Amino acid sequence: MRAALQLSEAGLKTAVLSKVFPTRSHTVAAQGGVSASLGNSEEDHWTWHMYDTVKGSDWLGDQDAIEFMCREAPKVVTELEHYGMPFDRNADGTIYQRPFGGHMSNFGEKPVRRACAAADRTGHAMLHALYQRNVRANTHFFVEWMALDLIRDADGNVQGVIAMEMETSEIVVFQAKATLFATGGAGRIYASSTNAFINTGDGLGMAARAGIPLEDMEFWQFHPTGVAGAGVLITEGVRGEGGILRNSAGERFMERYAPNAKDLASRDVVSRAMVTEINEGRGCGPNKDHVLLDITHLDPEVIMSKLPGIREISIKFAGVDPIKAPIPVVPTCHYQMGGIPTNYHGEVVVDGKPVNGFYAAGECACASVHGANRLGTNSLLDLLVFGKSSANSMIDFIKAQPLELPELATADVERSVARVERLNKQTNGVAVNDARTAMQRTMQAHCGVFRFKDMLAEGVEKILEVEKMVQQTEISDKSSVFNMARIEALELENLIEVAKATMISANARTESRGAHVRDDAPDTPETPNGRDDANWLKHTLWSRDGNRLQYKPVNLQPLTVDTIALKTRSY
Amino acid sequence: MTAYDPIELKRIRWRSRRGLLELDLVLERFFAQRFDSLSPAEIDAYKRILDLPDTDFLDVVNGKADLDDPEEAAIIEILRAV
Numbered sequence: 279m280r281a282a283l284q285l286s287e288a289g290l291k292t293a294v295l296s297k298v299f300p301t302r303s304h305t306v307a308a309q310g311g312v313s314a315s316l317g318n319s320e321e322d323h324w325t326w327h328m329y330d331t332v333k334g335s336d337w338l339g340d341q342d343a344i345e346f347m348c349r350e351a352p353k354v355v356t357e358l359e360h361y362g363m364p365f366d367r368n369a370d371g372t373i374y375q376r377p378f379g380g381h382m383s384n385f386g387e388k389p390v391r392r393a394c395a396a397a398d399r400t401g402h403a404m405l406h407a408l409y410q411r412n413v414r415a416n417t418h419f420f421v422e423w424m425a426l427d428l429i430r431d432a433d434g435n436v437q438g439v440i441a442m443e444m445e446t447s448e449i450v451v452f453q454a455k456a457t458l459f460a461t462g463g464a465g466r467i468y469a470s471s472t473n474a475f476i477n478t479g480d481g482l483g484m485a486a487r488a489g490i491p492l493e494d495m496e497f498w499q500f501h502p503t504g505v506a507g508a509g510v511l512i513t514e515g516v517r518g519e520g521g522i523l524r525n526s527a528g529e530r531f532m533e534r535y536a537p538n539a540k541d542l543a544s545r546d547v548v549s550r551a552m553v554t555e556i557n558e559g560r561g562c563g564p565n566k567d568h569v570l571l572d573i574t575h576l577d578p579e580v581i582m583s584k585l586p587g588i589r590e591i592s593i594k595f596a597g598v599d600p601i602k603a604p605i606p607v608v609p610t611c612h613y614q615m616g617g618i619p620t621n622y623h624g625e626v627v628v629d630g631k632p633v634n635g636f637y638a639a640g641e642c643a644c645a646s647v648h649g650a651n652r653l654g655t656n657s658l659l660d661l662l663v664f665g666k667s668s669a670n671s672m673i674d675f676i677k678a679q680p681l682e683l684p685e686l687a688t689a690d691v692e693r694s695v696a697r698v699e700r701l702n703k704q705t706n707g708v709a710v711n712d713a714r715t716a717m718q719r720t721m722q723a724h725c726g727v728f729r730f731k732d733m734l735a736e737g738v739e740k741i742l743e744v745e746k747m748v749q750q751t752e753i754s755d756k757s758s759v760f761n762m763a764r765i766e767a768l769e770l771e772n773l774i775e776v777a778k779a780t781m782i783s784a785n786a787r788t789e790s791r792g793a794h795v796r797d798d799a800p801d802t803p804e805t806p807n808g809r810d811d812a813n814w815l816k817h818t819l820w821s822r823d824g825n826r827l828q829y830k831p832v833n834l835q836p837l838t839v840d841t842i843a844l845k846t847r848s849y
Numbered sequence: 850m851t852a853y854d855p856i857e858l859k860r861i862r863w864r865s866r867r868g869l870l871e872l873d874l875v876l877e878r879f880f881a882q883r884f885d886s887l888s889p890a891e892i893d894a895y896k897r898i899l900d901l902p903d904t905d906f907l908d909v910v911n912g913k914a915d916l917d918d919p920e921e922a923a924i925i926e927i928l929r930a931v
Contacts, residue, residue: 298866306868306903402904422863444863475866475873508874590911595874760859 279408279417280354280665281458281624281639281672286415288673293452294412295423295441297476297765301405304462304474305661308401311393312358312658313381314351318372319391322383324348325839327392329385331656332842335649336792336809338494338817340833341842343622343645347656347663354662355394363407364396380653380849393655404658424765425480427694428457428488428636431687434628436636439484440694444765447758449695453686455679456635456672458624459485460665463614463641464776465498469567469715469722470610471509472501481642483772485618486779488690490628490636491819491828493644494616495776496784496794499652500727502549504610506568508595512607516571516588517541519580523552524570524604525560531569546795549609553728556608563606567723570604609727614776615652615793616783617644619819624668630830637672639664646817649832650792701767707752710767717744717770717777725781731798734785741774741781742825748774779820786827789814792847806846815844853889861896868903875910878931887924894920 279300285292294300315322327348332339359365359373366374375391383390396403412419422444429437429451438453464479465471486492503512517523522541525531535551536543543551552569561567573581578601581589585600592600618626618638622645625632640661647660724737748770753763790799790808799808816829834841865876887895898906898921908914909925916922 298864298868302868302903304868307870399904402902406902445860472870474868474870475877476868509870510874595871759856760863762859762863765863 279405279412279460280662281460281637281669282417283408283412283415284666284669285672286412286417288669290673290676291418293418293420293454295420295425295439295452297422297424297444297480299421300412300419301402301409303405304477305401305405305658307472307474308404308658309395309398310378311376311395311400311655312355312404312662313378313392313653313655314355314394314659315348315392316352316355316373316375316394318368319375320383322390322392324351326383326385326390327351327381328836328839329842330381331647331653332649333386333845333847334380334651334653334656335647336651336847337811337815337834337842337844338497338646338649338791338832340622340646340649341836342833343647345836345839346622346667347645347647347659350663350667351659354659354666358404358407358662361407361411364403365394366396378654381655400658404661424768425461425484426698426768427690428484428490429453429687429690430488431684433634434489435634436488437684437687440691442698442768444760447761447764449698451686451691453683454635455676455683456637458637458639458668458672459618459642460638460640460661461642463617464773465611465614467717467721467773467777467780468498468611468726469718470504470506470608472504472511472610472612473509478769478773479614479642479776480769480772481638482617482779483775485626485638486775486822489821489823490618490626490633491821492616492776492779493619494646494650494783494818495614495779495820496787496818497615497648497650497792498611498780499613499615499793500549500609501612502545502552502609502727503571503607505591505595506563506606506608509610510591510595511610512571512588512591512605514545516573516585517548519584520573520576522572522575523548523607524572525555526562526566527560529560531555531560549727550795552607552609553726557730557733565719567719568606568608571600571607572604573600574602574604608722613652613657614641615644615646615648615650616779616818617642619817620645620664620668622664622667623671624664625671635675637668639668644817650794697771698764698768701751701753701764702756704750704752707750708747710751710753710763710770713744713747713751714766714770714773716747717741717774720744721777721780725784727793727795729784729794729796731788731796734781734796737781738785741777745774745778775822778822778825782825782827783818783820787814787818809847811844853892858892861892861899864899867906869907872903872907872910875928875931879928882931883927890920891924894918894924897921898924
């Protein structure tokens with residue numbers, strides 16, 4: 279919507295296609311804020327923000343894009359304020375800023391107040407401010423439309439998308455001089471995910487089918503304790519209040535992994551221990567796929583007074599009253615760092631060159647500013663900065679094009695229609711739910727928060743088997759009007775591309791870096807925490823065709839300042 | 850089952866896909882357990898609730914806020930219970 283606004287205000291005819299009403303996209307779930315070195319509460323500088331982001335990325339982020347984002351941050355936040363965003367304020371009227379994990383002053387010295395928020399509804403408020411402004415600028419919204427495939431001509435230039443109107447199942451070509459994907463992440467590839475059901479990586483699936491590689495897909499942020507089977511997060515405060523993690527034997531297993539800190543060990547240590555217990559057969563439940571978070575020993579008064587929200591979540595989403603029984607929990611996927619490869623202008627880049635007419639921004643894109651690990655509040659900033667920069671690139675590109683649209687290339691259109699036809703005509707096929715469950719269980723077990731060499735290798739075989747199931751999905755409802763079965767089958771065809779990219783990229787990257795942590799990456803002086811800069815300081819590029827992997831160097835050269843030199847990442 | 854317009858019912862089902870996971874989970878259960886036994890008037894009330902922004906909708910489902918309209922409040926009671 280940030281890009282659409284820029285385009286409409288420049289007087290261009292702009293169409294926004296969305297599966298759901300635009301203010302109900304998953305951005306609504308972002309609570310924390312948007313970071314910018316405004317320095318309203320204490321001294322701050324964009325170079326400090328840049329340092330934190332490079333360090334957070336475990337040096338996998340491209341330093342030109344990170345400099346651009348951090349330098350632009352105060353500008354785009356101030357613009358958003360002028361659009362009517364109801365930021366929290368200081369007494370003097372300036373935007374109130376609060377501290378957030380990983381954001382520090384003076385190159386990592388001490389926490390700094392950099393996050394700008396609108397109560398705990400920052401994403402919601404941002405969507406509303408941008409939507410209102412777009413309506414004013416006459417952006418044309420096509421709501422409840424699902425884009426199916428990208429259209430490229432024989433030279434690879436992008437001509438638009440083919441899309442389906444949900445109300446009628448009518449398939450229509452949207453030919454455009456420039457096309458931007460802002461389709462979000464694909465967290466639903468995992469069995470346990472905080473992502474809403476709409477987060478099915480549609481843009482990534484479309485890009486992959488159109489021959490665009492996906493970058494750094496092995497990097498996903500996880501939270502250690504989500505409710506098993508639901509994904510709703512249980513705050514780490516529960517362990518702070520005395521919550522204990524137990525395996526199927528009832529054992530307090532953290533005593534073995536962290537004898538001193540036990541259940542209060544850091545996120546990565548806790549996640550690693552949980553996954554190890556599950557992998558070694560000590561998981562709980564019929565599928566032995568989770569562990570238990572036990573607070574039954576706490577005084578019910580303490581639970582009621584200090585953890586009321588957690589009791590509600592547990593009763594509602596785990597069906598368990600934590601006063602009486604432990605909560606089933608599992609490491610839970612939250613954010614996708616990889617995506618469609620772009621530069622900081624928002625142009626999609628393949629083989630070092632921009633793809634004419636194709637742009638991407640937000641969680642579906644990989645600029646790459648988050649590298650191997652995203653800092654909180656940088657994702658909303660990513661939307662604003664790269665939404666705007668990609669729109670500016672689109673304006674320049676469109677102005678240089680002839681007035682008339684070129685002749686439409688039909689090969690991709692035919693392929694896309696054939697894909698829907700296959701689904702409509704499939705008999706003796708696989709149920710969509712069965713294929714999706716197989717994919718989610720495979721990803722969770724073989725490519726979760728903590729990864730093992732043999733499990734990954736097996737996971738590659740398994741996910742390719744699941745792909746065969748997805749190619750034979752069958753729907754019993756063949757009707758045309760709001761056919762949710764068809765929509766979910768088409769979404770699954772996008773998810774499976776992301777799942778393959780993730781598994782295959784993770785299997786190949788034999789180091790640990792940021793959110794990609796492997797059991798077999800040795801911690802040595804040359805490879806601290808398993809990070810192997812000599813061999814793996816590079817971006818992964820997975821192509822759908824033959825599951826081919828290629829690599830490209832990380833850009834360590836910022837635009838105007840000195841390189842932030844490689845260091846061990848520790849906090 | 851009611852004589853509700855079947856096309857409208859399918860539209861309502863899709864519009865129950867939301868931006869927040871918690872709502873997706875609650876509404877999925879609501880459809881599995883309760884939606885088919887609603888009266889047309891109750892479905893109308895549910896449709897009005899769907900127009901709420903996700904954050905407000907979740908607050909109401911979580912009991913942090915209430916709706917004034919008695920028909921809508923009755924649907925919310927069902928959502929709180931599923």
